[in-house]
Amino acid sequence: MASLRNGKAWLLGILLVAGLVVPILVEDTYLRHLFIISFVYGIVAASWDLTLGYAGIFNFAHIAFFGVGIYATALAAKLLGIDPWIAMLIGGIAASAAAAIVALPIVRLQGVYVVLVTFAFSQLVFQLVISQSQVTGGTNGIVRIPTLSMPGHNFLRDYKLGYYYVAFALLVAATVCLRLLVRSDFGLSIKALRDNEDYGVSRGIPIARQRLKALVASAFFTGVAGGFYVIYLRVASPEIFDFSTASLVLSMVLVGGTSSIYGPIVAALVLTFISEGLANINNFAEGRFMLVSVAMIVVLLFFPKGLASVLPAALARRHEKRDRESRNWKGTRVVPNDQKNGTALPPISLDRST
Amino acid sequence: MTADMLSAILVSGIVLGSGYALMASGLSLVWSTLGIFNFAHGVLMTLGAYVAWTVSNAAGLDLGLAAGAALAVAALIGAGILLERMVVRPFYGHRDILLISVMTTLAAMIFLQKGIQLLWGARLKQLAPILPGNVPLWRTTISAQEALIMVVAPLLLGALWLFLRRSRIGRGIRAVGQNPDSARLIGIDVSRLFIITFALSAVLAGLTGVLLGSVRLLTPEFGADPLVKALIIVIFGGLGSLGGTIAAAYLMGIVEAALTFYVGIYWTPSMIFLLLIVVLLFRPQGLSGKVVR
Numbered sequence: 001m002a003s004l005r006n007g008k009a010w011l012l013g014i015l016l017v018a019g020l021v022v023p024i025l026v027e028d029t030y031l032r033h034l035f036i037i038s039f040v041y042g043i044v045a046a047s048w049d050l051t052l053g054y055a056g057i058f059n060f061a062h063i064a065f066f067g068v069g070i071y072a073t074a075l076a077a078k079l080l081g082i083d084p085w086i087a088m089l090i091g092g093i094a095a096s097a098a099a100a101i102v103a104l105p106i107v108r109l110q111g112v113y114v115v116l117v118t119f120a121f122s123q124l125v126f127q128l129v130i131s132q133s134q135v136t137g138g139t140n141g142i143v144r145i146p147t148l149s150m151p152g153h154n155f156l157r158d159y160k161l162g163y164y165y166v167a168f169a170l171l172v173a174a175t176v177c178l179r180l181l182v183r184s185d186f187g188l189s190i191k192a193l194r195d196n197e198d199y200g201v202s203r204g205i206p207i208a209r210q211r212l213k214a215l216v217a218s219a220f221f222t223g224v225a226g227g228f229y230v231i232y233l234r235v236a237s238p239e240i241f242d243f244s245t246a247s248l249v250l251s252m253v254l255v256g257g258t259s260s261i262y263g264p265i266v267a268a269l270v271l272t273f274i275s276e277g278l279a280n281i282n283n284f285a286e287g288r289f290m291l292v293s294v295a296m297i298v299v300l301l302f303f304p305k306g307l308a309s310v311l312p313a314a315l316a317r318r319h320e321k322r323d324r325e326s327r328n329w330k331g332t333r334v335v336p337n338d339q340k341n342g343t344a345l346p347p348i349s350l351d352r353s354t
Numbered sequence: 355m356t357a358d359m360l361s362a363i364l365v366s367g368i369v370l371g372s373g374y375a376l377m378a379s380g381l382s383l384v385w386s387t388l389g390i391f392n393f394a395h396g397v398l399m400t401l402g403a404y405v406a407w408t409v410s411n412a413a414g415l416d417l418g419l420a421a422g423a424a425l426a427v428a429a430l431i432g433a434g435i436l437l438e439r440m441v442v443r444p445f446y447g448h449r450d451i452l453l454i455s456v457m458t459t460l461a462a463m464i465f466l467q468k469g470i471q472l473l474w475g476a477r478l479k480q481l482a483p484i485l486p487g488n489v490p491l492w493r494t495t496i497s498a499q500e501a502l503i504m505v506v507a508p509l510l511l512g513a514l515w516l517f518l519r520r521s522r523i524g525r526g527i528r529a530v531g532q533n534p535d536s537a538r539l540i541g542i543d544v545s546r547l548f549i550i551t552f553a554l555s556a557v558l559a560g561l562t563g564v565l566l567g568s569v570r571l572l573t574p575e576f577g578a579d580p581l582v583k584a585l586i587i588v589i590f591g592g593l594g595s596l597g598g599t600i601a602a603a604y605l606m607g608i609v610e611a612a613l614t615f616y617v618g619i620y621w622t623p624s625m626i627f628l629l630l631i632v633v634l635l636f637r638p639q640g641l642s643g644k645v646v647r
Contacts, residue, residue, distance in 0.1 A: 058453055105634040112391050115456050116585045117634065123582040124627040131620035243578070247464045250457060286468045293461035293468075300454055301444055 016172070023164045032160040036232060038272035039167040043174045043225035045252040045264035047218040053258030054182050055214040056194030058114040061102055063246040064122035065219040067238075069095040069226025071129060074142045074236035079135075084148050088227035095223025098125070099215040107208040126241035141237035148231055163232050170228055171265070174221040178261045181217060190214050191259075244289045248275065251296045257306020267307070361493040363611045369500045371607025372507030375600045376562040378584040378591070379511060380555035382599040385588070387531040387551040390442060390455035394463040395559050396581025397470070401433060402426040402560025403567035403576060404470055407479050419484055426560045434556030437462055438549050446545075471574040481567035503565050510561065511600055514554075518596070527551055583610075586630055 023032055044066050051059040072094030077087040102121050106114045129136045136142065148155045148166065155162045181187050190210050192200040201207050230236045239245070252271050256263030271292075278288040299307060377399065384392050403426070409415050410422030441458035445451045485498035518524040529537040530547050538544050563577065570576065583606065591602030609629070613622040 058456070060456070105631045109634065111452055112385075112456075113589060113634075115391065115453075116589050117630070120582060120586050120589070120627060120630065124623055127623040131623075243460070244464055244468070247460060250460070254457065286471050289468045290465050290472075293465040296461040297441055297458050300458055 019168050019172075023161050027159065029159050032164050034273055034276055035269075036160065036163055036167045037229075037276070038269045039171040040225050040229045040232075041249060041252060041272055042171055042265040042268035044222050045249050045256065045268045046175065046178055046261045047221040047225075048249060049253050049256075049258055049261060049264050050178055050181065050218040051214050052253060053260070054187060054194065055190040055211060057106070057211055057214065058111065059106075059118050059215065059218075060115055060246070061099075061118035061121045062218070062222060063241065063249060064118075064125045065095040065098055065222045066226045066229075067122075067125055067129070067240045068098045068219075069223030070230040070236050070240060071136060071142075072223070073227030074145050074230045075135070077146050077231065078142060078144075084146050084231045088224055088231060091227025091230075092220045092222075092224035095219040095226065096216045099219030100212065103212040103215045107211045122241060122246075126238060129238050129241070136238075137236075139238060141235055141239075143235050145230060145234045145236065147234065167228060167232070170224065174225070175261060175265065177221065182261065186210070186213065244292075247289065247296065248292055251292050251299070254296055254299050255307045260306070263306050358493050359615070361491075363615055364608060365491055365494050365496060367608030367611035368604065369496065369504055369607070370610055371604035372503050373562060373566050373580065374583055374587055374607055375511060375603035376507050376558055376565070377580045378587040378599045378603050379514065379596060380558035380562075381584050382588055382591075382596055383514075383527075383558075384551060384555045386596070387527050388442065388548055390451060391459070392437075392552075392555070393456060393459040393581070394437060394441075394466060395555070395584070396577030397463045397466040398430060398433060398437075398556045398559040399563035399566075399577040399580060400470060400572070400574065401466060401563070402430050403481060403563035403572050404474055404479075405429045405560075406564045406567060407481050407572060408474075410482065411479070419482060422481075423561070423564050426564055427557050430556040430560035431553045433466075434553035435549055437556070438552040442552070443545075443548075446548075467574050474574070476574065479572040481564065481572070483568040484565075497569070499565075499568050503569070506565060510558070514558070515596070523547070523550060586626060589630060590633060 022035060026032060026035070044062070048059070048062040051057045051062070069091035073084075073087045073091035076082045076090045077084045082090065102118060106117050109117065130138055133139075148162070150162070153162055182191075189200065189205045192203075193205055193207055193210060197207065248271070249268075252267040253264045255271065256265065256267030275288050275292065278291065279285045377395070381392060381395050384390065384395075406419065406422035406426040408422075409417050409425045410419045415421075437459075441462050442455055445454050445458070448454060483497070483499040485502050487498045488495050489498050489501040491501065516524075518528055526537070526542050526547050527550065529540075529542060530544050530551075534544055559577075562580070566580070567576075584603075587602045587606050588599055590606060591598040591600075606626075610622060610626065613625050617625055
């Protein structure tokens with residue numbers, strides 16, 4: 001087990017170095033662009049996993065938080081003339097504030113009601129953006145948003161090198177924070193609430209406060225990612241609120257596996273490259289979403305813990321087999337709930353008889 | 355408030371509410387029987403309208419609206435059965451079926467919506483109205499098609515109510531909704547009723563699409579807005595109670611008409627959402643619903 005954990009540290013180190021070296025090896029601007037976009041999606045998917053996978057909150061407003069970050073940053077940078085670096089931070093704060101508003105009703109709600117309220121909220125944000133066209137540009141969006149600036153470096157004429165490193169730094173920072181969060185006492189408590197809410201509450205975990213914190217934290221990184229996304233693309237478009245964006249990022253979370261921060265990030269990298277590659281095929285810009293949705297259903301059917309878990313699961317099975325042979329295993333091992341049932345999503349009672 | 359304003363608000367509210375009631379009752383039916391929430395409900399409505407358009411429109415097969423509606427119903431029975439088979443059935447008995455079915459029906463919705471866009475293109479379409487002309491009604495005037503919606507929706511809902519109360523299959527559906535295990539014990543074929551329920555709800559969505567397709571313009575996103583309204587309605591009405599859902603639909607239609615009149619069309623969605631939050635803070639189970647866990 002110890003060797004496995006060491007191996008993981010090595011792997012992370014290699015990935016970190018690889019991430020730093022990529023732009024030196026890859027000089028093609030379009031490929032760099034794909035990396036930048038996939039890093040943004042990686043942050044959004046991984047932080048969605050904090051609420052959906054770890055806290056077990058059926059949060060379907062995550063893309064709306066992303067959109068709030070995008071529009072808050074765009075408006076702050078363009079209309080108020082705030083420096084884009086700070087505007088990105090404002091995007092994060094605005095997204096957190098939006099999450100706090102949504103949390104107000106949903107910390108007290110259960111199951112399907114959480115889904116409904118968060119869905120309704122994301123539609124509300126979309127309609128607000130469309131209707132307040134004198135501020136948000138309506139369906140035309142906001143264009144010509146100021147770019148990042150740094151003394152001695154021109155972000156527009158470096159073949160996206162600067163943006164690549166900013167995106168990578170954001171991804172690493174978000175990953176480190178999310179990992180620290182889920183491994184802290186706070187992370188333990190939200191997992192406890194997900195696996196057995198009544199028991200967690202009876203042991204003194206303040207359920208409403210923990211859920212609120214989880215939502216606000218996951219929205220913050222998403223908002224900053226949205227802020228970076230809009231500063232990078234220089235266009236804020238309401239298309240981001242489309243259901244297909246939500247399903248693309250959701251498929252990243254599912255393919256990568258819920259309750260794992262790294263899984264969705266890896267899935268975001270792979271799926272962004274695949275889906276952008278497909279978008280270049282003639283007239284397939286819309287059709288690729290059909291493939292994404294089929295992939296979602298297939299993953300849910302056959303790999304409920306995510307594709308990324310297939311390899312570790314196979315390894316674990318081999319370990320288990322060896323354990324059993326050597327220790328004459330009796331089958332009384334305590335397995336965490338999420339591993340036992342092949343999924344890490346919260347339990348729901350289907351009893352509707354009362 | 356003058357009587358003219360009151361009548362304008364009430365009449366347009368009831369027209370809106372009729373469409374919402376048809377949409378939301380299908381959602382509520384599937385919820386109370388299968389215990390899942392079908393996000394593809396809105397796109398089924400779109401599908402019904404597009405099939406009817408293709409059959410009836412001069413640019414399509416030009417067979418008249420009756421044939422269009424009939425084929426739309428047939429197509430939706432098929433779509434409902436397929437949908438239940440492919441994205442819901444594999445997960446029965448799974449402890450996370452609620453969350454999983456939200457995701458699979460969402461995926462099905464994207465699939466169908468993009469499929470419709472590929473098949474029919476993004477150009478706006480409109481069904482010919484079933485009844486042309488205008489109808490004067492209590493100090494205001496509405497189009498004959500809107501009057502038709504006002505009449506047909508209660509008829510359809512009444513038929514649904516009778517079906518659920520009187521027919522053998524309908525009573526079976528209600529029994530499964532109350533307790534699937536006992537229903538199976540007394541010899542009810544639960545999985546067949548699941549399919550029937552899904553097909554029935556799909557047909558309700560499709561008929562809503564055919565009715566609204568001549569009042570609004572058809573786009574691949576045609577069903578998205580009614581779906582969101584239906585979501586809000588089932589929260590207000592409390593899931594699982596058909597009566598509560600229908601009452602909430604009409605109430606919502608009138609509230610929306612009044613809000614549109616007083617605060618304008620742009621602020622109406624925000625006000626409705628604010629109202630929703632306030633209601634949920636005091637009654638998390640909805641206005642008439644039971645606690646759902």
